[in-house]
Amino acid sequence: MHASLETAKTTPTPDLAAIGAAIEVELAAITAGRRRRKIMATLVKNGLGMVFGDVIAHKLRGKEGDSDSLRQIGRRLRLAFEELGPTFIKLGQVLVTRQDLLPEPITVELERLLDRVPPIEFAKIQYILDRELSDGLETFEWIEETPLGSASLAQVYKAKLKDGPVVAVKVVRPTVEKLFQTDIAIIKKMAARLQKRLPPELQAALDLGGLVQDYYSSAMDELDMTGEARKMQEMKQKYERRTEHVTVPHVYEATKSVLIMEYIDGWLIKDFPVDFLTFEERVNIMIDLVHHYVQTMLDGHYHADAHGSNIMIDKRTKKAVIIDWGMTGRMDSLMAQILMRVILHIQLNQAEDAAEVFMELLTPTIYTDVVKLKDELRTLTLNYVSAHQGSSRYNYGRLVLEATAIGFRNYCKVPNGLALWAKGFSATEGTARWICPEISYGEVVEAYEIPILKSILGKRFNFRANASFVAETAEMIATFPRRFNKVLETMAENKWRMTVQLQTDPVTRNTLNQIANRLALSLIAFAIIVATGFVIASIPSGTFLGMDKTTVANIGLAASFLLVVFLCWRLFRTRKQRPWF
Numbered sequence: 001m002h003a004s005l006e007t008a009k010t011t012p013t014p015d016l017a018a019i020g021a022a023i024e025v026e027l028a029a030i031t032a033g034r035r036r037r038k039i040m041a042t043l044v045k046n047g048l049g050m051v052f053g054d055v056i057a058h059k060l061r062g063k064e065g066d067s068d069s070l071r072q073i074g075r076r077l078r079l080a081f082e083e084l085g086p087t088f089i090k091l092g093q094v095l096v097t098r099q100d101l102l103p104e105p106i107t108v109e110l111e112r113l114l115d116r117v118p119p120i121e122f123a124k125i126q127y128i129l130d131r132e133l134s135d136g137l138e139t140f141e142w143i144e145e146t147p148l149g150s151a152s153l154a155q156v157y158k159a160k161l162k163d164g165p166v167v168a169v170k171v172v173r174p175t176v177e178k179l180f181q182t183d184i185a186i187i188k189k190m191a192a193r194l195q196k197r198l199p200p201e202l203q204a205a206l207d208l209g210g211l212v213q214d215y216y217s218s219a220m221d222e223l224d225m226t227g228e229a230r231k232m233q234e235m236k237q238k239y240e241r242r243t244e245h246v247t248v249p250h251v252y253e254a255t256k257s258v259l260i261m262e263y264i265d266g267w268l269i270k271d272f273p274v275d276f277l278t279f280e281e282r283v284n285i286m287i288d289l290v291h292h293y294v295q296t297m298l299d300g301h302y303h304a305d306a307h308g309s310n311i312m313i314d315k316r317t318k319k320a321v322i323i324d325w326g327m328t329g330r331m332d333s334l335m336a337q338i339l340m341r342v343i344l345h346i347q348l349n350q351a352e353d354a355a356e357v358f359m360e361l362l363t364p365t366i367y368t369d370v371v372k373l374k375d376e377l378r379t380l381t382l383n384y385v386s387a388h389q390g391s392s393r394y395n396y397g398r399l400v401l402e403a404t405a406i407g408f409r410n411y412c413k414v415p416n417g418l419a420l421w422a423k424g425f426s427a428t429e430g431t432a433r434w435i436c437p438e439i440s441y442g443e444v445v446e447a448y449e450i451p452i453l454k455s456i457l458g459k460r461f462n463f464r465a466n467a468s469f470v471a472e473t474a475e476m477i478a479t480f481p482r483r484f485n486k487v488l489e490t491m492a493e494n495k496w497r498m499t500v501q502l503q504t505d506p507v508t509r510n511t512l513n514q515i516a517n518r519l520a521l522s523l524i525a526f527a528i529i530v531a532t533g534f535v536i537a538s539i540p541s542g543t544f545l546g547m548d549k550t551t552v553a554n555i556g557l558a559a560s561f562l563l564v565v566f567l568c569w570r571l572f573r574t575r576k577q578r579p580w581f
Contacts, residue, residue, distance in 0.1 A: 014123040014126055014127075016126065016127050016130055019123050019124055019126075019127040020127055020131070022124075023124065023127065023174045023175065026174070026175050027174075027175055027178050030175060030178050030179055030182055031182070032182055032185060032186065035179075035182050035183055035186060036186050038084070039084060039183070039186060042080050042083050042084055043080055045080075046076040046077070046079055046080040047076055048073075048076060048077060048080060067105050070103050070105040070106055071105040071106075071108075071109055073106060074105055074106035074107070074108065074109030074110060075109050077092070077106065077109070077110065078092065078109050078110055078112060078113055081110075081113060082113060084183075085152065085179065085183075086152035086153055086173075086176050086179060086180065087179060087180050087183035087184065087187070087219070088183070089113055089152045090152070090153070090215075090219050090222075091187070091215060092110045092113045093110075093113060094215050094218070094420070095107070095110055096110045096111050096113075096423070098211075098419050101206075101408065116149075116150060116151060117150060117151065117152050118150065119146075119147050119150040119155050120155070120173060120174075122145045124174055125155065125157070125171050127174075128171055128172075128174055128257055128258065129143075129169070129171065129258060132255040132256065132257050132258045133253070133255065133258060138162070139161065139162065139253075139260075140159045140160060140161060140162065140169075141159075141160045141161065141162045141163075142159065142160050143157055143158070143159035143160075143169065144157055144158045144159065145157075148168065152173075152176070153172060153173065153176055153222060153223065153326075154170050154171060154172045154173060154176075155170075155171055155173070156168055156169065156170045156171075157169045157171070158263060159260075161252065161260075164252075165262070165263070166263045167252060167260050167261060167262065167263050168249070168260075168261050168262070168263045168264070168323075169258065169259070169260050170225065170258070170259040170260075170261070171257060171258055172223055172225065172256075172257040172258075174257075176223065177220075177223050180216075180219055180220065180223065184212070184216045184219075187212055188209065188212050188213075188216075191208040191209055191211070191212045192208075192209060194208060195207075195208045195209065201365070201367040201411045202411070204365040204366065204367060204411060204413075205365055205367070205408060205411040205412060205413055205414075206408070206413075207413070207416075210416060211416050214416045218327065218420075221326070221328075222326040222327060223257075224256060225254045225255060225256060225257060225258055225259035226254045226255065226256060228254070228259060228325050228326055229251045229254035229259055229261075230254075231325045231328055232248050232249065232251050232261070232325050233251055235248050235296070235301075235322075235325070236248040236250070238299075239292055239295065239296065242291070242292070242295065243288040243289075243291060243292045244284070244288065245281075245284045245285045245287075245288040245318075245319055245320060246285065246288040246289055246292050246319065246320045246321075246322065247314075247317075247319050247320070247321055247322075248321065248322055248325075249261040249262035249264060249321060249323055250262040261323075264312045264314055264321050264323060265314070265315050265316065266312045266313045266314045266315045266316075266321070267312060267313050267315075268309055268311070268312055268313075269311040269312060269313055269320060269431060269434065269435055270309070270434055272313040276313070276315075276318075277313070277318060279436075279438070281318060282435050282436040283436055283438075283439055285313075285319070285320045285435055285436070286432045286435050286436040286439060286441075286444065287439075287444055288320070289311075289320060289428060289431060289432055289435075290428065290432055290441065290444045290445055291444075291451075293424070293425070293428045294340075294445060294451075295451065297331070297336045297339075297421070298333060298336050298337065298340065299333065300330050300331055300332070300333045300336070301328065301330060301331070302328065302330075302331055302420065302421045302424050303322070303325070303327070303328050303424050303428075310322060310323055310324040311323070311431060320435075327420075331421055335361065335415065335418070335421075338357055338358075338360050338361055339361075339396075339400065339421075341357045342354050342357050342358055342381070342399075343396060343445060345357060345381070346381055346384050346385055346399075349385045351378045351379075351381045351382045351385065352378060354377075354378075354381040355374050355377035355378040355380075355381055356374070358377045358381070358403050359373070359374060359377065361403075361407075361414070361415065361418065362403075362404075362407035362410075362412040362413070362414060363412055363413040363414075364410075364411075364412050365411050365412065365413065367411040368410050368411050368412055369410060372410060373406065373407070373410040373412065376406045376410070377403060377406060380399070380402055380403060380406060381399075384399055395426060395429055396425055396429070396445065397422040397423065397424070397425035397426030397427075397429060398422075398426060400418060400421065400422040400425065401419070401422045401426075404418055404419065404422070429441045432444070518567060521563055521566070521567055522567065524563060525559075525560045525563040525564055525567075528556050528559050528560050528563070529556065529557075529560050531556065
């Protein structure tokens with residue numbers, strides 16, 4: 001219903017001061033100690049413990065385990081995240097994109113995370129609006145008390161500006177920012193402990209601390225409405241001229257916790273009536289959606305959440321409107337160019353070249369078999385050549401996820417943002433197929449190759465992009481005679497020197513330490529046996545430290561036996577863990 005000027009005469013104005021005091025009490029109750037106890041109790045209650053590291057380890061070894069048991073782990077993880085609230089719900093949504101880290105049964109279960117939660121009382125929303133907006137509640141002629149949507153981070157309401165249009169008002173929940181900051185500090189410590197439990201080669205390939213930091217930065221961006229408003233305005237100004245059938249809502253006002261934007265009267269793209277748009281209109285919207293995403297990506301942006309629930313069809317203009325710009329990010333434009341080059345090579349059935357280009361994204365570690373890595377990437381790209389519409393192989397987001405999984409299995413470092421980019425690409429493909437299944441999404445991407453090439457060449461061959469190259473080249477040419485003369489003098493005076501420093505990798509050092517420890521234990525066990533024999537031989541009828549020779553023999557043999565058992569147990573454990581090395 002509307003909280004209008006007419007109803008205001010009969011509805012008492014809320015005591016905003018009392019509401020503010022109640023919010024302050026809720027904020028004071030969010031402490032690190034309480035949240036830590038809550039998190040640990042919830043994880044233990046759901047039988048999780050340190051199972052996360054074991055799941056990653058099994059994924060790395062290519063042994064995902066029983067599907068039913070993994071699905072149960074995923075369900076317990078989902079229930080725990082839902083109980084722990086916004087921070088963990090968003091963490092689960094990020095983990096869904098890391099199919100290179102987690103087995104599919106777990107990510108499928110995490111996709112069901114409920115981000116639709118009961119709304120907070122409307123009086124608290126009124127308090128935030130009155131505090132944040134310059135004119136307070138007087139900004140609106142009326143505002144509906146029932147939200148259009150209620151998620152874990154924010155709620156959206158329909159309202160009308162005074163002497164202005166109907167708008168959508170997005171309001172961040174009052175306690176969610178402190179909850180995020182408190183939870184993230186705890187999650188960082190948990191990630192650091194988990195990182196130490198991982199095998200050495202997995203530690204080299206996976207930076208859990210960096211993953212959590214990227215997640216934290218992305219989540220805090222979602223809580224800043226001024227940042228979201230800035231992205232929307234930038235996208236509207238820069239790309240609306242290029243995409244006639246896709247647009248972004250107009251922003252009227254934004255503060256830290258409040259975003260007032262254009263209200264779109266229409267349907268979600270997955271719900272609009274089939275006969276509302278003609279075939280030509282659906283084709284135009286699909287092409288513009290795909291081209292919009294590809295072009296923004298080439299310019300260093302990506303929308304990781306461009307699915308059907310965040311895109312609407314406007315009844316008035318018949319345009320597709322991207323309404324939510326929270327989960328977005330920036331990526332290196334060179335990374336985007338690499339991905340586009342992969343697509344172009346696949347289109348031409350150049351699997352060898354596609355694999356070479358893919359390897360520019362993956363950073364090998366000392367544990368990486370580069371030949372094996374390249375062979376697996378070549379096989380992967382061959383599977384995507386000439387894939388037909390509707391095939392799972394005709395999904396470039398899935399291609400990137402599979403490539404990152406291959407890199408991870410081969411102990412390569414993978415850029416964290418790559419998974420979110422892949423999620424965005426898959427989301428746009430699902431939306432495009434929904435609105436126009438008659439047209440191949442992949443062919444629309446491939447048909448955009450001329451603008452792709454223009455973007456790549458334009459960024460590569462211009463003075464600004466190559467200023468450093470020009471400067472370095474000029475420096476090399478100017479100093480070449482002097483440097484070459486020094487080389488000749490060194491050769492003539494026979495002053496060549498080479499310093500070599502060998503450094504073993506962690507696995508080799510660990511193995512050598514284990515060998516040394518076991519040899520030492522073996523020598524100790526042997527020494528005890530020999531010493532026991534000497535003692536027994538030297539006291540045929542006397543005592544040693546008050547013990548007869550039978551007691552001494554029994555003690556020595558028992559100690560030797562225990563050491564031998566310990567050595568056998570260590571050898572068995574090492575053999576069981578051998579797949580790590």
